[in-house]
Amino acid sequence: MRPSVFFLLAFAGAAVLLRAEPPAHAPTGWERVNVAPMKTSIYVGSVTLSTQTFERHGSTLSTTYEAKVFPWFFWGETGRITITLADAELAHLAKGETAEFTGEAFNHKNKPRHVSGRAQPVDSTSGKMKIRIKVDDLELIFNGTYHFDETAK
Secondary structure (H helix, E strand, O other), X not given: OOOOHHHXXXXXXXXXXXXXXXXXXXXXXXXXXXXXXXXXXXXXXXXXXXXOOEEEXXXXXXXXXXXXXXXXXXXXXXXXXXXXXOHHHHHHHHOOOOEEEEEEEEEOOOOEEEEEEEEEEOOOOEEEEEEEEEEOOEEEEEEEEEEEOOOOO
């Protein structure tokens, strides 16, 4: 009696799964990320970006932000920001490699902002980062630092 095609395909699929690498997982303790306030220059002024602690939910990190514009304080805004950083990218950080991320922000008037950037580790729990935020037809570029908060929630 000849084995069925289904049996052969099922056996081959099981063999491939057994040989596959286990999925990359985020290191423990990396559920909260603190980002130091960052500042960038604009035409005759500056913008300071401050965030609360980012909380990890799956492959996203979310928090609220405040942008203060000097000297035009009335251009300042608050809102929420979400960054997508998959387990594979966290694994890059754990290995000391640069990780890329994207995200979005919505200001207090619910106006969207496109976010992108990269994180470059300095050690196992902290590093440097560059964040680009698209505001209307202007791109703001912030350079700063991050630190994974290893304390419990």
